[in-house]
């Protein structure tokens with residue numbers, strides 16, 4: 001019997017090369033797995049049903065590689081993509097690994113470091129374009145501080161904006177069909193990161209010269225590190241027309257950035273996220289920015305990858321069942337879930353009418369909303385009990 005949840009290319013699942021290629025190093029231990037060649041990752045993920053891969057520049061082209069070496073590596077990678085029918089929807093820059101970025105990249109105090117970071121990003125955008133990437137993610141992994149005395153936080157925001165504006169103008173000048181997606185994180189590896197949540201990013205985007213070119217790439221773990229309800233932030237990004245990409249994974253509350261397998265921890269939260277993504281018509285990649293437990297061998301890595309995609313499809317099916325469940329839908333109707341009757345635009349007459357209205361607030365306050373029953377039906381649905 002075919003698996004109804006088996007991942008297929010039309011699901012648009014993607015993984016960063018750095019995810020399944022994660023060798024299992026952590027701050028307290030050495031790698032536990034052998035490195036994987038990008039061309040091998042492309043083959044294996046394609047066999048699992050993935051749509052594509054994403055990459056930082058240095059996931060593919062080593063830092064400091066010669067132009068000839070770079071061209072050979074890209075040529076071989078493009079051949080593997082073609083052989084295995086895989087896409088590269090998103091690219092990004094590693095502006096956090098090399099020691100030169102120890103004080104940040106776009107926000108570093110040394111203007112030469114900031115200039116080098118922009119140069120590296122320009123070259124990485126060129127690479128992304130060459131591979132077919134049309135979304136360019138920027139995650140400011142080192143854009144932060146330990147010692148706040150080192151710079152005025154307003155200066156940091158200004159530097160970040162100057163670099164993003166410069167890169168938007170580079171893309172416009174090159175006539176690249178590229179949009180940027182900013183990824184927030186509250187801390188780690190720096191003690192505090194600037195622009196720590198998707199909400200901060202949405203506000204920052206409006207201060208740019210070309211805000212229409214820039215959206216967000218929210219990550220589940222990063223928003224949950226701040227104790228936020230992830231899918232509420234996604235709803236706001238969708239409302240603003242700014243959900244250009246998404247990093248799916250999972251996270252236990254109150255821990256460091258765990259980048260766990262999607263759906264391995266927050267079952268209800270990830271159900272409502274998938275329900276929102278699917279019902280909103282989001283048509284971008286379902287990208288996993290996560291990695292297998294350090295306990296795993298290579299077989300475990302592929303179980304991680306397959307599980308990530310299959311769980312998404314299980315939630316997608318649960319969302320369909322939720323929408324088709326007559327008892328749930330009747331409760332939602334009773335509760336006025338989609339009751340959009342707002343006040344409408346103000347008029348003097350409407351304002352006067354409202355001020356003259358008498359409300360029976362005690363009757364309104366007494367109304368039971370049956371959310372316990374509704375939520376129990378969701379739990380029953382997710383546990384397979386209905």
Ligand code: DIG
Pocket residue numbers: 016018092093137138139183217219247289
């Ligand atoms: C970490 O969450 C960041 C980096 O892995 C990368 O820059 C970005 C791409 O999704 N996410």
Ligand code: MN
Pocket residue numbers: 219221222257258259289
């Ligand atoms: Mn993360």
Ligand code: MN
Pocket residue numbers: 139183219247289
């Ligand atoms: Mn991420």
